Amino acid sequence: MRAAAIPLAFLALALAACDSAPVVTFADASITLPDDPIELPAGPEPGRTAVLENCTACHSPSTMLQQPKVSREKWEGIARKMIEVYKAPVDPQAIGPIADYMVHVQASQPPR
Amino acid sequence: MAGSTLTRRALIAGAGGAALAAPVLAQSLVDLGLPGGPSLRPLDPAFPGKGEMIVQRIRPPLLETPMDVFREGVIAPNDRMFVRWNWDMPTAVKAANHRVAVGGAVNTPVSLTLDEVAAAGETVEVVAINQCAGNGRGLSEPRVTGTQWGNGAMGCAKWTGVRLRDVLAKAGVTEGAKRVRFAGLDVPLTDGAPQFIKSIPMDIALRDDVLVAWAMNGEPLPLLHGFPLRIVVPGWFSTYWVKMLSTIEVLTGEDDSYYVAKSYRMPAAPITPEDKDFATVPITEMPPRAFITSHADGAVVAQGQALTLEGIAMGGAAALARVDLVGDGWELPCTLGPDEGPYAFRRWQVTVPQVTANLAQIGVRAANITGAVQPETLAWNPSGYARNVIERITLRPQ
Numbered sequence: 120m121r122a123a124a125i126p127l128a129f130l131a132l133a134l135a136a137c138d139s140a141p142v143v144t145f146a147d148a149s150i151t152l153p154d155d156p157i158e159l160p161a162g163p164e165p166g167r168t169a170v171l172e173n174c175t176a177c178h179s180p181s182t183m184l185q186q187p188k189v190s191r192e193k194w195e196g197i198a199r200k201m202i203e204v205y206k207a208p209v210d211p212q213a214i215g216p217i218a219d220y221m222v223h224v225q226a227s228q229p230p231r
Numbered sequence: 232m233a234g235s236t237l238t239r240r241a242l243i244a245g246a247g248g249a250a251l252a253a254p255v256l257a258q259s260l261v262d263l264g265l266p267g268g269p270s271l272r273p274l275d276p277a278f279p280g281k282g283e284m285i286v287q288r289i290r291p292p293l294l295e296t297p298m299d300v301f302r303e304g305v306i307a308p309n310d311r312m313f314v315r316w317n318w319d320m321p322t323a324v325k326a327a328n329h330r331v332a333v334g335g336a337v338n339t340p341v342s343l344t345l346d347e348v349a350a351a352g353e354t355v356e357v358v359a360i361n362q363c364a365g366n367g368r369g370l371s372e373p374r375v376t377g378t379q380w381g382n383g384a385m386g387c388a389k390w391t392g393v394r395l396r397d398v399l400a401k402a403g404v405t406e407g408a409k410r411v412r413f414a415g416l417d418v419p420l421t422d423g424a425p426q427f428i429k430s431i432p433m434d435i436a437l438r439d440d441v442l443v444a445w446a447m448n449g450e451p452l453p454l455l456h457g458f459p460l461r462i463v464v465p466g467w468f469s470t471y472w473v474k475m476l477s478t479i480e481v482l483t484g485e486d487d488s489y490y491v492a493k494s495y496r497m498p499a500a501p502i503t504p505e506d507k508d509f510a511t512v513p514i515t516e517m518p519p520r521a522f523i524t525s526h527a528d529g530a531v532v533a534q535g536q537a538l539t540l541e542g543i544a545m546g547g548a549a550a551l552a553r554v555d556l557v558g559d560g561w562e563l564p565c566t567l568g569p570d571e572g573p574y575a576f577r578r579w580q581v582t583v584p585q586v587t588a589n590l591a592q593i594g595v596r597a598a599n600i601t602g603a604v605q606p607e608t609l610a611w612n613p614s615g616y617a618r619n620v621i622e623r624i625t626l627r628p629q
Contacts, residue, residue: 145345149323150454153276155289187374206421
């Protein structure tokens with residue numbers, strides 16, 4: 120193990136105060152995250168709308184759009200995993216159209 | 232994100248293993264060189280407190296470090312460290328209201344303020360690499376689903392905090408304790424979905440260098456990196472480095488929670504993409520890795536001249552022992568730079584006396600002091616975890 124060292128920012132504090140003084144002071148923190156424009160490429164309906172309505176609550180569309188090309192069965196499997204594991208409120212009727220749309224989008228993607 | 236600097240920087244940005252410093256095709260897109268695509272990623276929108284990052288996902292944030300950052304030094308500045316959240320992250324934390332509950336198999340469950348955590352023991356500083364278990368997943372062949380990272384889901388920083396064992400001592404661990412589990416403020420959006428909680432074995436929890444950290448490179452942890460506190464387990468993948476720490480729970484048995492028992496697991500023995508049923512083990516310790524940062528794939532070098540290559544390497548769960556430049560039927564030992572500790576990146580350098588040989592598919596191979604060495608071929612696994620195959624590039628003598 121490397122010897123314990125107190126970084127400069129905290130050292131000043133530690134030296135300035137008595138033994139029982141905190142080694143660090145914690146301030147409140149907040150952040151404003153950038154907007155997440157929910158944009159999906161054109162594609163077959165009702166699949167595109169089904170993806171918009173069922174698949175964008177928990178994550179950006181890039182989660183779907185950046186995946187490597189996989190089979191229709193795999194897309195159905197992913198949708199089922201979302202329902203079973205992550206409790207995604209997806210209408211089972213929508214799984215087929217969602218898979219159709221994703222397969223279409225992946226097939227029309229440029230090679231890069 | 233500022234316009235003109237972006238364009239210039241973007242041209243040298245690059246990312247991804249095989250295609251380190253790959254060409255940028257448009258002003259704000261970077262090509263990660265992922266086989267078969269989709270491979271282009273935006274460098275925007277900008278996130279507060281972050282510099283230029285590869286935006287894999289806006290929500291929950293997944294930001295990848297461009298490979299040029301690793302050219303500049305072994306420490307990733309806070310504004311360039313990769314960011315990874317599984318579920319939505321809280322966007323505000325009131326320091327005075329924050330508590331860390333320590334419970335489970337303890338003598339006295341306690342609820343600690345931030346000041347109490349910070350005063351739990353000696354202040355310790357550790358330099359350690361934070362690397363996502365799925366770093367480089369997008370480079371897997373055959374490809375696998377999940378976050379499609381290039382090789383930039385890693386970064387080395389100085390972490391400051393107190394030892395986890397000193398925080399545990401505030402509650403007193405009872406006999407028979409087996410694991411310590413951590414939870415943060417990030418919770419699932421849906422009822423019944425698994426919370427992102429992770430546990431480590433007791434012997435790891437009691438290590439000298441396993442921390443409850445509040446600072447990264449001498450600055451308070453940014454919210455994106457887990458303010459106010461995160462776990463630091465040097466040598467282990469960052470999935471265990473739970474952010475926005477709010478609960479520490481001592482377990483007396485195995486951990487059957489989703490992210491330990493079902494997810495973040497590797498085949499127990501090597502498999503092929505055709506294998507379906509196989510035993511798995513949790514992904515834990517990091518293997519050695521090395522990267523060329525001085526040259527991009529496809530770069531032109533001077534025929535007949537000396538050529539110096541540079542980069543970074545890591546030993547993983549143990550100190551780096553050596554780095555070799557490897558080509559087709561030849562290898563050259565590299566000189567290692569300053570040692571920042573066993574869990575830090577270390578720079579390496581090597582000079583090829585005269586460029587005559589074929590410089591196709593050259594790579595650097597790291598080995599650590601336990602004898603772990605980077606393999607020639609990818610240890611493929613369906614989740615794309617723990618990539619550490621030798622990353623190769625081709626240089627073009629002219």
